[in-house]
Amino acid sequence: MEMKNEQKHSSFFKRLLANPGFRSFTAALLCILIGLLIGYIVLLIINPANAGEAIGTILKNFMTRNSERLRLKALGNTLVKTAPLLLCSLSILFAYKAGLFNIGAAGQYVLGAGAALYCALGLNLPWYVCLVAAVLAGALLGAISGALKAYLNVNEVISCIMLNWISLYTVNSVLKDFCPVGYKDTHTLTSMNPSAVLPTLGLDGIFGNSSVTIAIPIAIIIAVAIWIILTKTKFGYEIKATGYNRNAAKYCGMREKQNIILTMVIAGSLAGLASALLFLSDYMQWDINQSSIPAMGFNGIAASFLGGLHPIGAIFSSYFIQHITDGGSSLDTRFYPVQIADLISAIIIYLCGFVLFIKLKMIKASGTIPQKRPDMAAEIKHDADNKKGGDK
């Protein structure tokens, strides 16, 4: 009797392990826990007396505020930055499905910000035109990397990094004419061109925070749209096929070169839109003296991998990454550097490299692979293909 029970337990556990969603979730949770644990150890090393409180500050973020009103407002601030982070992670995720590593999301984000702010401050255009300009700017940069990859075999990671720096210097010099005299930040939109600020649809009232705009619902709608494109359309299928095996896709009659460029154009548009959603919320201004590339695009890598490379998963992982980043920024700087949160995110990304390995172990633990489950067979096949990797 007892044995039967045990068998039942183990088969339940095996069935759970056989579920790809459960595997992704568990693997992500494992990465987060290990990342937080290492972060806590670092805090302990730096200053043991306050480490417990500090890790609490990082994890609680807005919940540490004193009143309901302030908590809502701080939550609003986190959400304002979650929207662009989500779009950056979608940009990276979308390109990754086609086998491309879009580390250029950071540069596409920068150029998008430049285009949006130039249209808003230089040309006095309304928000929807600024939004389109940012999307086009990001798409242009993506197209360059995509075309270099498709026609000239230039590694997209390296071309993207070069374009990141070129974009940063370009945007800094273009926007330097739009700063108040003696300041390094561009004018606020509200002071120069209120029509460029994104509409709020009453969301600002709910959060008591004027920066909460339609950016947040837009980002979520786009995440769902990307999910639909990837799973339900022919284009999405071709993209994934190109990602699994570029030569096989070509052999099947897919125009793999055009698909590579189109993928990068879409990825670039998403990253361009990301910055427009942030800067047109008028939450922050562009600092023309910044000499390092904004972290948003790179944090997008963390969010996309932590979300199991799934558009819906990215919504939650983006929020989580932004949550701990904001939590980290309220650390007591007398004791700790605020970059502890960046360190935790970076550790999480590094651990994401082991996710395939963890998943493979879980698949093995779930027993033999039933032939009836083609999705699982495909996943194992994908893992095997990844090991072959390389496209040079």
Next chain:
Amino acid sequence: MQQVMLLIQYTLVYASVLTLVALGGCYSERSGIINIGLEGIMVMGALGGALVLGHISPELPGIVIFLLAVLAAMVFGMIFSLLLGVAAINFKADQTLAGTAMNMLGLALAIVIVKALNIAASGGSNNSAEIAYTATREKLLLAQGTEFSMFMVLTAIILIAAYILLYKTRFGLRLMACGEHPQAANSVGISVAKMRYAGVLISGALGGIGGLVYITAGVSKTNFEVGVAGFGFLALAVMIFGQWKPHRIVLAALLFGVFRALANVNSGFDFLAALNLPQPVYNMLPYIISLIVLAFTSKRSHAPKAEGIPYDKSTR
């Protein structure tokens, strides 16, 4: 004339950085591991070197300061590069992802360490990520008031050693075999994992020294929040342009070095001043040149055939 001298000095400084780091990338890729994480390795090496330069007594002889700083940079770089080795060799992880994570991790870790040290030393009032080493840096210069330093001599020695090690020794030939056809190498008894670890560790050591040279180039303090400004990636471009061959890498590094140096000294040249190009154009120049160069050289690239592919014994 003075400006030309200055241009030559800065060109040699930046070419040294790029040569060292690109040679590191070359050793890693020749063994079959793509090392996108060079930028992070440079930052960690810079941290190791800066900690020595910032805390050692400037009374010591220059050569001792030099050796200790280089040693620290190498050790920091090598330890950090193990992250790539473990992920790529033992766990067959995505090398691009692991390398990217290392770049973020290296920067965040360096900032956290330096800030924590500064906070502890100042009792909480100084939370900058800066280390200064004016006096010790001067000891490393071969001639005061110039940029000629012991690092250039070291780079020349390493360059020659790297060439000989790669082409004239059993170790080098075996290493290259693992990057071209690991199955064949393994079938004659070469341990692919050991060779790849060797490649990654050498890239860690050279990348670390490169980071140290970068932070001493014309400045005597460094703010880790800025990192190394994409030099790790420029070095990868240099490596590709140099077709994974040490003797070509140094020529590519000199070319890139000139353009990077122009960003520092362009205002001194009359014909450049006459062009009236804004400073950001000069800042962008190395990156633009590297894009153009890559566009022309990537098509017929001689990349190691097995790079980026985790070795699986069952495919032998």
